[in-house]
Amino acid sequence: EVQLVESGGGLVKPGGSLRLSCAASEFSLSNYHMNWVRQAPGKGLEWVSSISASGRFINYADSVKGRFTISRDNAKNSLYLQMNTLRDEDTAIYYCVGTYDPFDYWGQGTLVTVSS
Amino acid sequence: DIQMTQSPSSLSASVGDRVTITCRASQGITNDLGWYQQKPGKAPKRLIYSASSLPSGVPLRFSGSGSGTEFTLTITNLQPEDFATYYCLQYNDYPRSFGQGTKLEIK
Numbered sequence: 001e002v003q004l005v006e007s008g009g010g011l012v013k014p015g016g017s018l019r020l021s022c023a024a025s026e027f028s029l030s031n032y033h034m035n036w037v038r039q040a041p042g043k044g045l046e047w048v049s050s051i052s053a054s055g056r057f058i059n060y061a062d063s064v065k066g067r068f069t070i071s072r073d074n075a076k077n078s079l080y081l082q083m084n085t086l087r088d089e090d091t092a093i094y095y096c097v098g099t100y101d102p103f104d105y106w107g108q109g110t111l112v113t114v115s116s
Numbered sequence: 117d118i119q120m121t122q123s124p125s126s127l128s129a130s131v132g133d134r135v136t137i138t139c140r141a142s143q144g145i146t147n148d149l150g151w152y153q154q155k156p157g158k159a160p161k162r163l164i165y166s167a168s169s170l171p172s173g174v175p176l177r178f179s180g181s182g183s184g185t186e187f188t189l190t191i192t193n194l195q196p197e198d199f200a201t202y203y204c205l206q207y208n209d210y211p212r213s214f215g216q217g218t219k220l221e222i223k
Contacts, residue, residue: 035212045152045160045203047212059210095159102171104150106159 002026002105004096009110016086016114022079022096022107030074032100036081038092039109048094049081064090086114118142118206122215128223129194137189137202137218144184145208151180151189152203160203164189196222 008020020036036048049060049070058070069082079096093109119142129135139149147167152160162171164180167187177192191198199222204215 044217045154045205045214047205047214050210050212061211101165102169104162104165104171106161109159 004098004105004107006094006096006107006110009094009112011113011115012086013116014087014114017082017084018086018112020081020083020094020096020110020112022081024077024079024098024105027105028074029072029077029079029098032098032103032105034070034072034079035097035099036070036079037095037097037106038090038112039095040089040092043092046092051079053100083112086112088114090114117211118145118209118213120204120206120213120215122204122218124218125216126219126221128221130223131194131196133194134190134192135194135220136191137204137220139182139187139189139204139215141185141187141206141208145206147183148206148208149180149182149187150205150207151178152205153198153200154203155200163202191220 003025006022012018035050038046038048051058051070055072067085071080091114093111095109096107098105121140123138149167151164153163154160163174163178168180179190181188202218
C-alpha cells in the first residue's frame with residue numbers, strides 16, 4: 001500500500017527545535033513535489049513549505065521563513081522539516097504531502113505541541 | 117499573496133441533495149486549483165485537481181468547474197459518507213493558500 005509516514009513530533013518548549021521526518025513506502029518520492037501542510041487544533045489547513053522533485057526549488061510560508069528548513073533525500077526516499085525557534089502558534093498536526101498529478105498522497109500527520 | 121475566499125463556511129443538506137461550494141481567488145490562477153475533503157481525525161483527501169479533473173477512485177458525483185478567479189465544487193446525490201469539511205487550494209503561485217473550509221453537515 002502506498003504510504004507516507006511522518007515521525008518526530010512531540011512536546012517542545014517555546015524556543016526549542018524539532019526535526020520531522022516523512023518516509024515513503026511502496027512508491028518513489030523522487031518524481032514528487034513534496035510539501036508540509038499543518039493544521040492547528042480545530043482550525044483549517046495551512047501550507048508551510050514545498051520542495052521540488054530535484055530539491056532545487058524551495059518555498060516557505062512567511063510565518064515559518066527563517067525558522068524552518070525543508071529538505072529531502074531521494075536516495076532514502078524521505079522528506080524532512082527542521083523546525084527551530086518554535087513558537088506557541090506552531091502547535092499543529094504536520095502533514096507530509098507528495099504530489100505528482102494525478103497522484104496526491106498525504107501522511108497521517110504528526111502532532112507538534114509547543115508549550116512551556 | 118493570493119487569498120482564497122471560500123463560501124459558505126457551513127452548509128446543511130440531506131442525503132440525495134445537490135450542493136455547491138465556491139472559492140474565489142484574489143487574482144487569476146488559471147486552473148491551478150484543487151479541492152480536498154477532510155473527515156474528523158483524518159488527513160485530507162484530494163477530490164479534484166486542475167479545477168475539474170477527477171483522480172481515479174473519486175466518485176463521479178463530485179465535479180469541479182471554473183477558471184481564473186471563480187471555482188465551484190459540486191456534489192450531486194449526497195451520500196452519508198460525504199458529510200465532511202471541504203477545502204480549496206490554489207497552487208498557481210507561492211505562498212500556496214487554502215480556503216477557510218466548508219463544513220457540510222447533515223440536515
